[in-house]
Amino acid sequence: MTQHYITVSGCGGYSADSTESLLEAGLRAGFGFPSACRNGNCLRCQGSLLAGSVTLRNGRTIQAGEAAAAQVLYCVAHAQEPCEINVPDITAPGQLPVIEAACQITDITPLNHDVSRVILKLPAGKAVQWYAGQYLELLLPQGPSAFSIANARSGDGRDLELHVRHTADNPSSLEVMQHLRDNPVVRTRLPGGERWISDTLPDGPVWFICGSTGFAPAKAMIEHLLTRRFPHAIYLYWGARTEADIYLPELAEAWASAGQVHYVPVLSDTADTRYRTGLVHEAALADMTDPAGAECHVGGSPVMAWAVFDALLAAGVPAANIHSDVFDYAPRQ
Ligand code: FES
Incomplete structure (x- = not known):
């Protein structure tokens, strides 16, 4: 043979x-x-x-x-x-088929002064698989725009949650938000990214280190871990400039109160706070007793995610243990 x-x-x-x-x-x-x-x-x-x-x-x-x-x-x-x-449509082991679908925009809710939750609904009968931690692209007239999927797959799998930050200093974010407000349907392509938590769960503690809406993929993965009764510790370090920028504090605090997640909010632009202060990854590294065994998921802007990657690597976290969907849609040049 x-x-x-x-x-x-x-x-x-x-x-x-x-x-x-x-x-x-x-x-x-x-x-x-x-x-x-x-x-x-x-x-x-x-x-x-x-x-x-x-x-x-x-x-x-x-x-x-x-x-x-x-x-x-x-x-x-x-x-x-x-x-x-x-072969058209063949997928590699572990890879999910990428599809394009027109999604209904079923809800837009402001979560704070500059972040809105957008709920999309996939068409009935359009089976789509994704793993917690992956992203989708909104196919907009001005070009594709990537957003982490902020919920774990549940029920019939048709609901997709996005956390969209829209600020005056980022005109394209305002255009995206306006498009979503003005249209009942948006075209999407999903899933994207190769950093996820699937049904094969990590075999040790997981650290989520995120800034601003980098919380979105962390939320999806934490929901998935909690649903699967993950037996190891889950750490969530959420960085923001001020307390008002932490847009779903009650959810993270509820996980912490239930003893499910070690939640540490970290503020960088204020000293007058009940929260930790400084840079979020420095706070996480200060508390991390076993960097070599830490599985880290980083969420945030490309600049932030790559900076955290470098800091984690320098602290002894193996590169193979540092994940972010940013590394796929915004690779380092
Ligand atoms: S022709 Fe090959 S599977 Fe049908």
Whole structure:
């Protein structure tokens, strides 16, 4: 039995032996390989062969570069050598399909002086999966705009909560808010981002270090952890300039009162407060007794998230343990 490595364009790869179809081997490796009939009839698994050669169940061999290589049915194709394939809608292990959907805007509620909660509803029957910690994009006339999803998936999974900060010093944020107020429906693309907490829960304490609306993905992940009765400690350090900028204090305080979350608000622009003062990540690091074992999720602006990344790394938190959706939608240049 000869093993061949199959490269899937944009999605990594897997090993297949010549006795199994590329579809079977891909499914076994965890790829979301589109399929239905698995006998060459439905065309769901069809894709192109970019390199290498395959032999079909009927004995015909197809080489990359010939006309037939544009439409290979992978449920009946066996690799004869290392191959590269491209299959529409295939997803890598752990990756969720990205969809576009027109969502109803069902509610807009101010949470404080510059943050509003926006509730979107996905169309009925439009199944969408996402993990707590991922983001969506609003597809607006002025271009896509990314927002963390602020709720864990629950019920029929159609409700999506966003926390939108809109301030005069950020004109594009005002445009986004105005668009949401003026339209009953908004187009979205989701999910995005590769920093999440799925059903495979972390095996130790989790730290959430966030600034302003960076609380949104933290809220989604904390809701998910609490629903799953996460057995380890959850730390929430929420930074803001002033007390008025902490826009859902009652929720975080309720988690803390119930003994579910160690909640520490940290204010940077005032000394006259009952809260901790200074920079939020410095407060978290001052309290973190085991940086090497800490699993950290950072939420905030790209500038803040990357600064916290550097500080955590310098303090001994392994880079692989530092997560933020910012790292995906605003990679460091
Ligand atoms: S799964 Fe139906 S044609 Fe391949």
